[in-house]
Amino acid sequence: MNQPVLEARDLSKTFASGAERIAVFSGLSVSLAAGQSLALMGRSGSGKSTLLNLFCGLERPDNGVITLLGERFDYREAGAAGQQEKRWARLRRRQIGVMFQEANLMPALSLLDNVRLRARLAEQPLEQCQTWLERLGIGELAERYPDQVSGGQRQRAALAMVFAMNPDLILADEPTGSLDRRTAEEVTAELFRLQAETGVALVLATHDPELAEQCQVTLDLAHGNQAGPAP
Numbered sequence: 001m002n003q004p005v006l007e008a009r010d011l012s013k014t015f016a017s018g019a020e021r022i023a024v025f026s027g028l029s030v031s032l033a034a035g036q037s038l039a040l041m042g043r044s045g046s047g048k049s050t051l052l053n054l055f056c057g058l059e060r061p062d063n064g065v066i067t068l069l070g071e072r073f074d075y076r077e078a079g080a081a082g083q084q085e086k087r088w089a090r091l092r093r094r095q096i097g098v099m100f101q102e103a104n105l106m107p108a109l110s111l112l113d114n115v116r117l118r119a120r121l122a123e124q125p126l127e128q129c130q131t132w133l134e135r136l137g138i139g140e141l142a143e144r145y146p147d148q149v150s151g152g153q154r155q156r157a158a159l160a161m162v163f164a165m166n167p168d169l170i171l172a173d174e175p176t177g178s179l180d181r182r183t184a185e186e187v188t189a190e191l192f193r194l195q196a197e198t199g200v201a202l203v204l205a206t207h208d209p210e211l212a213e214q215c216q217v218t219l220d221l222a223h224g225n226q227a228g229p230a231p
């Protein structure tokens with residue numbers, strides 16, 4: 001069998017709260033194959049964003065090992081932190097596409113230039129950028145600035161940015177959480193359609209069971225933390 005895109009073993013994470021430490025999760029293990037989709041479920045505060053941050057190296061676990069795209073990150077190895085940060089930064093630039101609740105667009109750049117900037121950082125061809133906007137139904141808005149389009153159109157542009165980098169893994173943190181129901185469903189449909197077409201692996205954090213059901217695997221942070229097939 002092919003190597004998983006993402007494998008986390010025995011992850012624990014605590015945060016300081018005054019003199020105490022609060023455990024967000026402990027002993028969490030999960031594995032994601034190429035092209036697979038994983039929903040991170042759980043109410044607000046259950047640790048979804050924290051786990052996504054661990055999966056792209058923006059937070060460090062207290063314990064555990066993450067293997068991402070064949071690169072192993074083990075924070076128990078003394079003296080390895082600086083070198084691991086560099087490897088995470090390279091993965092984030094080239095192979096991990098990240099999406100948030102609000103599209104992370106540069107306000108001073110047109111939608112097309114936002115996509116081009118992201119593609120350039122990932123060392124991907126710039127000629128495809130307009131095509132990605134068209135595939136997302138906003139080709140005619142390419143020269144507009146983020147404040148000249150709707151929230152749903154901004155999230156479509158954010159999707160174009162992610163796909164234009166040709167990533168191996170997409171991490172999406174409540175990507176439709178700021179949109180009305182109908183727009184959220186449209187943007188979600190585009191995300192799953194392009195994910196299936198490109199074969200990229202996806203981790204989607206959501207508190208919405210209907211959205212989670214569309215993923216192949218569900219990890220419920222509120223109820224234990226071993227991933228299993230969606231019910």
Ligand SMILES: Nc1ncnc2c1ncn2[C@@H]1O[C@H](COP(=O)(O)OP(=O)(O)O)[C@@H](O)[C@H]1O
Nearest residue numbers: 015016024042043044045046047048049050051
């Ligand atoms: N930087 C931080 N410092 C202290 N506590 C944090 C920090 N980030 C998150 N937490 C806490 O960790 C828990 C999980 O938060 P989070 O991952 O944001 O949950 P979710 O995304 O599921 O809403 C919450 O109790 C939150 O208050």
Ligand SMILES: [Mg+2]
Nearest residue numbers: 048049050173
């Ligand atoms: Mg969150």
